[in-house]
Amino acid sequence: MNYLYVAVIVGIAALLVAFLLRASILKIQVKNKRMNEISGYIEEGAMAFLKTEYKYLAGFIVIVAIVIAIFIHPQTALCFVVGAVFSILAGFFGMTVAVKANVRTTQGAQKDIKEALKVAFSGGSVMGLCVVGLGIAGLAILGLIFDLNIEYITGFGLGASSIALFARVGGGIYTKAADVGADLVGKVEAGIPEDDPRNPAVIADNVGDNVGDVAGMGADLFESFVGAIISAITLGAVVKLGTDKAASIFPMAIASIGIISSILGILVVKVLKTNDPQKSLNTGTYTAGALMIIGAAVLSKVLFDTFAPFGAVVSGVIVGLLIGKITEIYTSANYKFVKEIAKESQTGAGTNIISGLSVGMKSTILPIVLICIGILISYYIVGGEANVTTGLYGIALSAVGMLATTGITVAVDAYGPIADNAGGIAEMSNLPESVRDITDKLDSVGNTTAAIGKGFAIGSAALTALALFASFTEAASLKAIDLMNPLTLVGFLIGAMVPFLYGSLTMKAVGKAATEMVQEVRRQFKERPHIMDGKEKPDYKKCVDISTASAIHYMILPGILAIVIPLVMGMFFGAQALAGVIAGCVGSGVLLAIMMANAGGAWDNAKKYIEEGNYGGKGSETHKAGVVGDTVGDPFKDTSGPSMNILIKLMTIVSLVFAPVIAQYGGIIINIFK
Secondary structure (H helix, E strand, C coil): CCHHHHHHHHHHHHHHHHHHHHHHHHCCCCCCHHHHHHHHHHHHHHHHHHHHHHHHHHHHHHHHHHHHHHHCCHHHHHHHHHHHHHHHHHHHHHHHHHHHHHHHHHHHHCCCHHHHHHHHHHHHHHHHHHHHHHHHHHHHHHHHHCCCCHHHHHHHHHHHHHHHHHHHHHHHHHHHHHHHHHHHHHHHHCCCCCCCCCCCCHHHHHHHHHHHHHHHHHHHHHHHHHHHHHHHHHHHCCCCCCCCCHHHHHHHHHHHHHHHHHHHHHHHHHHCCCCCHHHHHHHHHHHHHHHHHHHHHHHHHHHHCCCHHHHHHHHHHHHHHHHHHHHHHHHCCCCHHHHHHHHHHHHCHHHHHHHHHHHHHHCCHHHHHHHHHHHHHHHHHCCCCCCHHHHHHHHHHHHHHHHCCHHHHHHHHHHHHHHHHHHHHHHHCCCCHHHHHHHHHHHHHHHHHHHHHHHHHHHHHHHHHHHHHHHHHHHCCCCCCCCCCHHHHHHHHHHHHHHHHHHHHHHHHHHHHHHHHHHHHHHHHHHCHHHCCCCCCCCHHHHHHHHHHHHHHHHHHHHHHHHHHHHHHHHHHCHHHHHHHHHHHHHHHHHHHHHHHHHHHHHHHHHHHHHCCHHHCCCCHHHHHHHHHHHHHHHHHHHHHHHHHHHHHHHHHHHHHCHHHHHHHCCHHHHHHC
């Protein structure tokens, strides 16, 4: 049985289900002219940004493909282009449905919360199924064409990682520039509600939810999904487990089972009749995980006549679910940490910031411990004590297990920004307060599910990067990584510094873009005083243009650095120094990513907890402090934090793809001294 053909069929099936869900969403008629008008503004702004972004990315894809074709292989360059294009398509397809689903979610909220959840989740499911459908189909088709030649197929992962970084950073800068500008001037200075139509930045803010949290997140999880599979295929090609190519086929087969399980989990969410959206989403996620585990057990026995590889997969699933639960505990208002941040906001913004940072730092402990346990279990259960490469293959399988149900994980994640947009449309359309109450409840759950999705991506990044790192050492002919070697130590320190440099650049980018937005909103309020009494319409387009220009301008440097740094270190100082860079980057990057994502999510939900009437409610001094904390947390959780996991894997896969060149020509400076 050729599992690659099965993977192609499963990928096409996922895309077909996504198409059917899209059709069901578009059937819903919205007759409210104001709702359609606002939704049209959001869709227009989102599409304008993507068209501009894709023009820049097209040039990048062509240049990098030419470099790969010259220095590596034309076949690798072809795979790179396919990976990049599929990554773009995953984000594009998801976002084009999201901007249609938002207004229909508002329509559903006028009936009840179950109807609103159904529409928003269907929109998110389109994103999730496009991510996994394109990912598995692309890999399987290239696997059939090139007979699973990993030297070529790694190009697919490089293309996916490259686009994901630009999409995450660009979308993150866009959405947070608008969000911060809207909050600081609208909420804090003008004292008007969130999503008030008088706020000139409000449309840009809603556009940002789509380009950052839908299109950017889709490209991000696409990269995570295919990166985990590629890392396992890479090691599977050299381990001796089962029959010929069984170890290479197994990750693809597990991913296929995960897609089928995700589709069934999505159906479970849609048929559940409950007013508790968190319960519905959790039930669907756990159902998908359970089904995937059963399928993995059967497949492991069939391909290997042992359950050892299945054990590695299960360790990843369990670690992923536990990280998700821990993330929920640290970022949901149902638990003490968010409530503590809200409580300490009573004494001002300073204590709010201190409390949020403390929560973020503390939240790294258990996920790291779990990742370490997962690494050890998956390494030894497959037989790492007898064969290091086999053990590393087990770690790669753990990452595949963690991401096998990405279809529903992304669906749960992407539903959040759709619900957020729905709330904005309700506010700007002057719908009854009961409608906004429903969308706010969905949005609050969405913040937690988004944080959980980021936790999965970050946890899998550590496991995937470790597996890719192992492949790099083999490709670069490194027998061992010696920390007593000054080159390795220097590389390690530089690598540990890179996530901080990257975080600084992306945070500063949001700050600069937000400053431009704040100045524009203040200008409009000052020069057009009748905006506040509703007699004059704000210039929404100007704010959309500011976010677009800022995002495109500031995304370029961080993205280029992630590619250039490993190449420069490898060519100038050699493979040993580059190995140190990767190790340092993974270590500090994973910790920084968890801290920033969780702190940002906690700050956001602390603000919402206050807005529910706690500690003074909306408009109070406590609320103002909560808004400041949320403003700081915005780039933490939606720009810098979630893109750290892409940074880690992009640097690792760049090193892997160019390993033969670095092994042959690297160490220019060291050779001069010698």
